[in-house]
Amino acid sequence: MKNTQLLGLLFFVVSSFAQNIQSPSKAITLDFKLSADGKPTYSVSYKNKAVILQSGLGIKLKEGGDLTSGFSIENTANKSVNESWQPVLGEQANIKNNYNEMTISLLQKNSGRKVNIIFKAFDEGVAFRYEFPKQANLNYFIISDEVSQFNLAGNHKTFWLPGDFDSQEYAYNETKLSEVNTETINKNNGIGLKSIAGKYVVQSPLMMKSADGLYINIFEAAVVNYPVMHLDLVPNEYKLTSRLVPNAIGDKAYLQAPCVSPWRTIMVSDDARDIVGSKMILNLNEPSKIDDTSWIKPMKYVGIWWEMHVGKSTWDYAGSQNAQNTLTKDLIPSGKHGATTENTKRYIDFAAKYGFDGVLVEGWNVGWEDWFGNWKENVFDFTTPYPDFDLKAVNDYAKSKGIKMIMHHETSGSVANYERHLDRAFDLMKKYGYPAVKSGYVGRIIPRGEFHDGQTMVNHFNFVAQRAADYKLMVNSHESSRPTGYSRTYPNYIAAEAARGNEFNAWSNGNPPMHETILPFTRLLGGPMDYTPGIFEIKMSVYNPTKTEQVHTTLAKQLALYVTMYSPLQMAADLPENYEKHLDAFQFIRDVADDWQDSKYLEAEPGDYLTIARKDKHSENWFLGAITDENARDTEIKLDFLSPNKKYQAIIYQDGADADWQNNPKSYAIKTIQVTSKSKIKLHLAKGGGAAISFKPIN
């Protein structure tokens, strides 16, 4: 055999068994390899350190055999992409999408079936997904399990939530992988519906840090027509396997080839800022399907909402749960109803006076007497207001003040009922000029047996965004499955909650001070969060002396959240009267932008601290937010992100010298100074504290 032939044969032999790609920076290498019995596996290293040890891939089918072994490689294709795109709303006006891609085309000999696995390597991590091409031997199929493994290389520090198929509203646990155990968590945490799947099941996104300082994050992108991926952990082996959420009868996903799975993502870097600032999840989603996006706009809003959470008023009109289907005309008002025409006008006045875009009203519609915890199907019709809420009068008044109303659709988890009424509910919104809806899914899902995180519900949440786009409406969903970048494809899906938000502080053991320092490394990677920050009256005892609940931050940290918790939809969540007591601090909320030209992740440590500076897309203003956990923190920020050769007025909103989230949360200080890009600012953050700074060019 000639040398060239031998070399050719060697090349062929080598490439039959192992392929790899690297990140554009070359720091990350991903290797793909078929094992001896044709099982697809992969591994990942970072700067030559193993991050993912050899881990299996595959899909199990309900019928007709599994797609896990017996494969041969039919083809390998590589490509590189380096492009940019512009989101309608975002943390940046321009998002770079730079990766190397490898497609492995597999053929399963026995079944004749084909599966492609596509790998992408970005500078901040890798991603892979399964692709089922159109083929004779695979048409409609049912997935009974996905067996994507993530075998980690060490007993990493891990920030985890229990694998609950219905809720992400847990506070984070911070333990080693080997110590993960869902039975040990505090179940008395304010969550109404819990469906924890097992002792060693955790949710994704999963944020970790190795002993030698490597940050690792496992998540997914583009969850479309597929269930959510949780993770089964073997704690003392640091092995994770995909755990798909089942439907009512135990099936995972119903698919028809050609189709694809979501992307499974593994971010890795020795710099935490690469993770928290990563745009990988958005980059892995389909481009926008909406042509005319002129109606998609950011909104700062206030609302009839917090007053119910703190017990000043109620969502319901008749003041009682279980009014037992009393006809609306027979309901006796309790006098505590929050969503009245009069109260709404008060909020509209406040919004107009202080330059807000919108007013949210919860509890405007019939059905709240009976809505919670009853698994009731025909709970709301989304169109019938209570007798004391005049839809027309409210909307005329808002229009006269240049304010938009934000609609509220609490579904109570009764999704079938919501879908039956959806067009009528959206017709009503168009009739009165509501541009956006906040939806809620508090409660067990109907269709009964489904989970919030199953394929059926994933499809529902996405369907609502699609249907809303038909109507040119924006959607902000609460208690939905956590976003995985679909806001790129449907930019009208502008925000979601889908994590433990600020409201938990009003009536439960609340959110620990570290909570907001971990969420940007996890929940926010997939899309904006309507965290509803801006609570000034920190302790609930002001409403009722017997209450012990409080927000677990200082007031200054609440301001910083408008920068650190990205969302184009931001609520000034507190009561108007509480803002009017602190108009100086409120000025930051009034000033802060909500749509960004650029974002700089200056300092970041998951679960500890975070400092971000962002530039307004529509002005030369910059805004900075710095937050810390239960530890006080001193830091110095270089302002080299500012434009050179410009002078800026910086208004610094800080914790007071004696501030402390527990003992003295409302102590704050405001200082105005002049700065340039060469300046540095020293910040002292109290325990559970923060700082917010606005930078406006001085002409």
Add this chain to the structure above:
Amino acid sequence: MKNTQLLGLLFFVVSSFAQNIQSPSKAITLDFKLSADGKPTYSVSYKNKAVILQSGLGIKLKEGGDLTSGFSIENTANKSVNESWQPVLGEQANIKNNYNEMTISLLQKNSGRKVNIIFKAFDEGVAFRYEFPKQANLNYFIISDEVSQFNLAGNHKTFWLPGDFDSQEYAYNETKLSEVNTETINKNNGIGLKSIAGKYVVQSPLMMKSADGLYINIFEAAVVNYPVMHLDLVPNEYKLTSRLVPNAIGDKAYLQAPCVSPWRTIMVSDDARDIVGSKMILNLNEPSKIDDTSWIKPMKYVGIWWEMHVGKSTWDYAGSQNAQNTLTKDLIPSGKHGATTENTKRYIDFAAKYGFDGVLVEGWNVGWEDWFGNWKENVFDFTTPYPDFDLKAVNDYAKSKGIKMIMHHETSGSVANYERHLDRAFDLMKKYGYPAVKSGYVGRIIPRGEFHDGQTMVNHFNFVAQRAADYKLMVNSHESSRPTGYSRTYPNYIAAEAARGNEFNAWSNGNPPMHETILPFTRLLGGPMDYTPGIFEIKMSVYNPTKTEQVHTTLAKQLALYVTMYSPLQMAADLPENYEKHLDAFQFIRDVADDWQDSKYLEAEPGDYLTIARKDKHSENWFLGAITDENARDTEIKLDFLSPNKKYQAIIYQDGADADWQNNPKSYAIKTIQVTSKSKIKLHLAKGGGAAISFKPIN
């Protein structure tokens, strides 16, 4: 103790344990009794013969204990009702509702819970239901089982269908109760989706005949917000117990007090005509909820339908199943599509020429390439026509000819998808002036895990009728749960299939000759059936010489079905060209009325023969239909139902002398004679044969 006191005590003692009511005729007695441990029981006798031996009643709850024992009687209330009401469309213009009623109010000591059982005794049978009053100790609750027993007194001849939670499209089995066994039936019967619940589970309605000639029927009425009741049988003990259909997770019904169960009905008479002519099911339903019913009208229609069943054309456009989501613009027409603009105009012309009201078109809309057996969710959108079906042109043409179009919504069982599109589908119908829709539910239900007969689906079918009423549209549902009188409450729900219809003759082992003689005793008790009669070209071999399928009746029996199978919606189901070959026989279909002043059940034997005469509501015409099973039959009909002192022209459409459903089905003879109310007509019905007669007054 004085005598009166003793008597009073005796009365009190007696009435604490046993109560009874009688039918107005006093032939039927129903006894209620609490057993020693407070279990509610009842028994029924007819002319002093035991029909239902002592049988238990009760409800089991998923949580909090059962409602089956430990009761005491708190109160007994009696009343009598004798009223009439007028259905919008019906077999009679006036329906009498005459019964004696007894309400037993029970209190369960341990739980403090209250249940009322209401009994009604009509001349043709009894009914009972459970009522859960508003109360402190019962609010939202989940039924895990209903344990209503029907302990029969003998090994009756029984006409039964297997207890299939998804389909009633079986041919009837005729055996003794002791011989019931679902494993013995012919499973090769053309039914696509089978979900038979067990060896000794049968459906209701269940028709029986005792050895001493008593006709007994067990059924239910007003199934609203509750699952369908099947029946568990202990074959050698002749004991039946209610078997409710579960949902995806095994629960039966989700209820909130105050609420009621459906009525369980037991019809009994020594005259079969009392059963087949009973209006009890309608009488047990709530009165009409529709105020203005002027838009609810009967319809005789033809349609692009049978030609697909006999293989002349297809529902789909691209001629293939599993087109794998090919975009509509890429579909390549097979040339065999039935629902084209041109073909529709042909049917419109035919309908206009021969005086029909409407034309149904199946296969007009995108989705048929992929619709069957794939459990596909987003299968149809109910609004997008195929490229060769011009909605506007078709409807303009129909309007110009004075013909209404009947819409078709095949859901493929993907109910969630249908509900998402329902308003848009109905908007389209209103836009083009469609007055009615035929819906279909062929396939496994989505939400996955649900059955056609579960509470979720029962609610869906009723919901569609309610929503259609909003739009002033009429509904004819196929493959829905069998009707139980809801057409009284929503008279726009004008018909349903929900049993094995004429179509099975085109492509399966078909419907045996007795089939149409049993359906009026079972399926039709609950509401009209769109049986789609009127097939003239009896044998399918005319379309393809290799076909062995055929309609299992003579042509004359097909005519008779327009009288014996009551429906305000009647199809002339055959191809236009087949009618044009037999315009003389077709005349009966053109003449027969579809809305009735009165109906006379002249002769009836379940599974054997049936003769009915009906008077048109809108003229002085009468129509008679007589049918037999596989046995030939000679009978003499007295025409004393005709108005006295009138002369009538009677056109008699009979089997030819040599007719036979198998060997010579198309042999028929037409004779015209003059009759009066004093006349008698002798009829000879062939094997599988029938006769149809129109009576028109001669001036």
